[in-house]
Amino acid sequence: MQKSDCIIGVEHVSKFFGDKAVLNDVNLSVRKGEFVTILGPSGCGKTTLLRLIAGFQTASEGVITIAGKEITQTPPHKRPVNTVFQKYALFPHLNVFNNIAFGLKLKKLPAAVIEKKVKQALKMVGMTDYEYRDVDSLSGGQQQRVAIARAIVNEPEVLLLDEPLAALDLKMRKDMQMELKEMHKSLGITFIYVTHDQEEALTLSDTIVVMSEGKIQQIGTPIDIYNEPINSFVADFIGESNILNGLMIKDKLVSFAGHEFECVDEGFGQQVPVDVVLRPEDIYIFEPSEAAMLTGTVTSSIFKGVHYEMMVQTPEGYEFMVQDYHCFDAGQEVGLLVKPFDIHVMKKERICNTFEGKMVDATHVEFLGCTFECREVPGIEPETPVQVEVDFARVILEDNEEDGRLTGEVKFILYKGNHYHLTVFTDWDEDIFVDTNDVWDDGDRVGITIAPENIRIVQSTKKEGSGK
């Protein structure tokens, strides 16, 4: 990519509300004419990023450039971008024509030019002859078309779209997606599109930016993101997937679900814990036979229109989601097979909880803002900073907040075939990761306890390894 090609540059941008970081050191470069989608769950900072580019908010740190010019502090009316909002935001006191002409009139263009441009824009969005209609009399889809026309009539360098189709019904949304894609092609300008709908992102974009918790997780083409998710969050968020704990035995050989499988991944090292992703449509399902790599029993089978979605339980205790055109009924014995290139191996972000703490006395250690009892560690002076390690499976969650040493909120749940991997945001503002067989819901308040024998104290020699 050439530098001159870059229309929008976001460099080391952070945004804080109070001391909460909504965006954390975000870097993004958008090429001219690209259709970029910023995808993420609600509260991941995607809308904030868009609002920083539009200029409705200013970055706390970092630099934003448009066409090579720095605009970090430029007010919105001086930026060469236009925005389409989720709730249309049409001016209710103006008719369709005057809504679209709003920007042109501010530029003091001659009336004849304005009329011509407005008509062109209306034609572009398929709303010819609606000029003198009252905006309140239009349907949601029509209002959004007017909002798009009002933005593109100004011929911006970049069109920003903030979940523009979220308020429309499914059928209308699908139609509008196609129209937006057509529009992008014929206008040739850059689109930056914010959505939480992964299907929409896969359908529309040249490039997808997956965000979570104020950070960019992965940037890539829809095919890259789908086929080669960089971590378990992306794998879980984009499409359906089976995510399992695995062990990379050596290059091209990985073990998971109690069996060893040939794969195509290399360079992870030997005997390294990894995450394994299998897409449900990549698993072959058939009557039990010699070819089966795994056997199991179908526990449920649901017709989804094009395919059947079946849950298969293996004797080793793992559950797989399988999609296939053929139906296998619940209770049936089946064989499963995965081809080597359909096994996606991802580096684990962490293999156990690691916290910065300090010793209180020989049998007590302080971390996450609480004092925990631990096994006697000889030879460490009180007040010595240490690293504390706790295995995911050794963290105990309690229904009653009062029963725990500290409290937190379940914020992310990942099903790993035979257990759940939870991210719990503690009230000390740090995450703790938990493996459990119990079912919890997003947003559940929990108490957290850790038994003394499960707290490992590692004398911190250097800073290395912190946060890993």
Next chain:
Amino acid sequence: MMTKWMAKGYLWLLLALLYSPILIIMIFSFTEAKVLGNWTGFSTKLYSSLFTGGVQRSLVSALWNTFAIAMIAATVSTLLGSIAAIGIFNLRSRTRQVMNFANAIPMMNADIITGVSLFLLFVSFGVSQGFTTVVLAHITFCTPYVVLSVMPRLKKMNQNVYETALDLGATPFQALRKVILPEIRPGMISGFILAFTLSIDDFAVTIFTIGNEGLETLSTFIYADARKGGLTPELRPLSTIIFVTVLVLLIVINKRAEKSKS
């Protein structure tokens, strides 16, 4: 059947009690008798003498003062109140609650307290009391009502509209004028009418701020007139006219409120 009849009867009794004083004034405005309560036959003479200068000049000037004060006070408080409402609306929710509360206090406060405190304020600053102080006082108690009638319009507005205007190239001032103002205009008009009627019928605050230079408004004139012994007969048609005017204004406000709801 019986309970229904009684409920109806109660309602009519209540309405009769509420409106009989006004009805009496209205009925007796159409007779010539000097003393209220004597019916000397139907006549519109009091109306014609009201408009042809048959009354004291001081009543005419009081009427004129009242109108001028109401006009200025309503205009200024509409401006101040609308700007304040926009400001309060854009505060963080915590500060906004505090400001809304602060805005509600003057409305709940007894008029007499407002009057006395303004009187003390003007005296302690050595401001000579007269037309200006009355106008200032009226602006003071009218503004919160304007804030209150503009606020719902702001809340109803699509919150992205202002940003959209900026996005399309409007300066913040242009966005205010071309987008926010048309959106809140109905609230401003309602607020203006409300302020106008409040100003016209105020007595308690006016009497404390009007000074002793001989300035009279309608309410202070009637008060003085009544104390001199007996009301000037022309006050009967005048009251009728004011009542009907205020009634019409109130109907207009309510109709507007209904329309904006639908």
